[in-house]
Amino acid sequence: MSKVFTGLAVSVDGYISGKRPEGADEFGSGLGDAPTLFDWYFDGDTPSQVFDGFKLSEPSARFFDSIASRVGAIVVGHTTYEHSSRFGGGSPHPTAPMVLLSNRLVPEAGDGQTVITTGVEDAIAAARDIAGSKDVGLMGGGLVSSALAAGLVDEVILHQVPILLGGGRRFFHELPEHVELRLLQAVPAPGVTHLHYGVGR
Incomplete structure (x- = not known):
């Protein structure tokens, strides 16, 4: 059976955005001159074979x-969808279709x-049907928390x-x-450590 997982860049203290001086959140950014949470996508010399434009460390x-x-x-989730300019009418993944929970x-x-409006269970079920034998990714803190x-x-x-x-x-x-x-796995890399966890039942 296909798996359901989420993957996201976070700070060590668990944030996905820093706080700008005027108090607004800025997705992925640190404070002032601090690095963003996404620098590692582009700071390497190894092109991604899945996402065009990504050049990561090996x-x-x-x-x-x-x-x-x-x-x-x-x-x-709908908040992520709106904050990401609705993904230009497409998907955040170059080959995987998107299901929007709203x-x-x-x-x-x-x-x-x-678009699914009847809850996280139905959204994931619809995504499983689309994914077939492949896995389902989740994107958005509220969505992931509800699914957990x-x-x-x-x-x-x-x-x-x-x-921090x-x-x-x-x-x-x-x-x-x-x-x-x-x-399950910890992969240290320049500017980031990839932590892969299984969820206990």
């Missing part, structure tokens, strides 16, 4: 491409974007950047109870 490219090539469909109809959704609470996530992958942002927007939202993770 260990990052090897790990990242092995994960990205597993994805047959990706479920995205609490309302989305008339502006692109033709290749499947429902027991629907098999793996969590954190691309941990060695910076001290504030901003956290990736994980509040959960009704603790979730145990077991470390």
Whole structure:
């Protein structure tokens, strides 16, 4: 059976954005001259075989491409969708179709974007149908937290950047109870450590 997983770049203290001086969150960014959480996507000399334009270090490219090539469909939360300019009517993944989980109809959704309004279980089920034998990726902190609470996530992958942002927007939202993770793989690389966890049941 296909797996359901999420993968995202985070600071060591668990943030996906820093806090700008005026108080606004800036997705992926640090404070002032601090590095962004996405520098490692472009700071290397090894092109990704999955994502055009990504040039990573060799260990990052090897790990990242092995994960990205597993994805047959990706479920995205509505907040992430809006913050990402609706992915231009397409998908955040170059080959995997997108399923959008929303609490309302989305008339502006692109033709290749499947909209589900009946909950995270139905969104993941729809993505499994699309993905076939491949895996389902999840994108968005609220979506991932809801899927974890429902027991629907098999793996969590954190691309941990060695910076403490001290504030901003956290990736994980509040959960009704603790979730145990077991470390499957840790890959150190320039500017990032890739932490691959299995989710306990």
